[in-house]
Amino acid sequence: MAKNSPYSMVLTYTEDPQQLIMQAVDSVRLAPLLGGIMEVPFFVDDQEFKFDDELARQLGVAMLNVIALSRPDLKQYLTVTQHPIDRPSKE
Numbered sequence: 001m002a003k004n005s006p007y008s009m010v011l012t013y014t015e016d017p018q019q020l021i022m023q024a025v026d027s028v029r030l031a032p033l034l035g036g037i038m039e040v041p042f043f044v045d046d047q048e049f050k051f052d053d054e055l056a057r058q059l060g061v062a063m064l065n066v067i068a069l070s071r072p073d074l075k076q077y078l079t080v081t082q083h084p085i086d087r088p089s090k091e
Contacts, residue, residue, distance in 0.1 A: 007025060010022070010025055010030075040066055
C-alpha cells in the first residue's frame with residue numbers, strides 16, 4: 001500500500017456558483033504559505049476524545065463561522081447551533 005504525504009484541508013466558499021470547495025493539499029507544500037496567517041485552534045487534547053459526530057459538527061460550525069467573518073452576507077444562512085449539543089446520558 002502506498003503511503004500518502006500528510007494532507008491539510010482547505011475549505012473555500014465561492015459566490016459564482018455558490019458552493020463550498022474542499023481541497024486536500026500536501027501539508028509540506030502548504031506550510032510556507034501559512035506564516036503569519038490567522039490560526040483558529042481546535043483543541044483535541046483530551047485523552048478520551050473521539051472523532052465522532054459531535055466533534056465533526058463543532059468543527060464544521062467553526063469553519064463556517066470563520067468563512068463568514070470575511071463574507072458577512074453568509075451569516076444570514078448560518079442556522080447552526082453554536083454550542084455543543086447535549087448528548088443523551090450513557091446510563
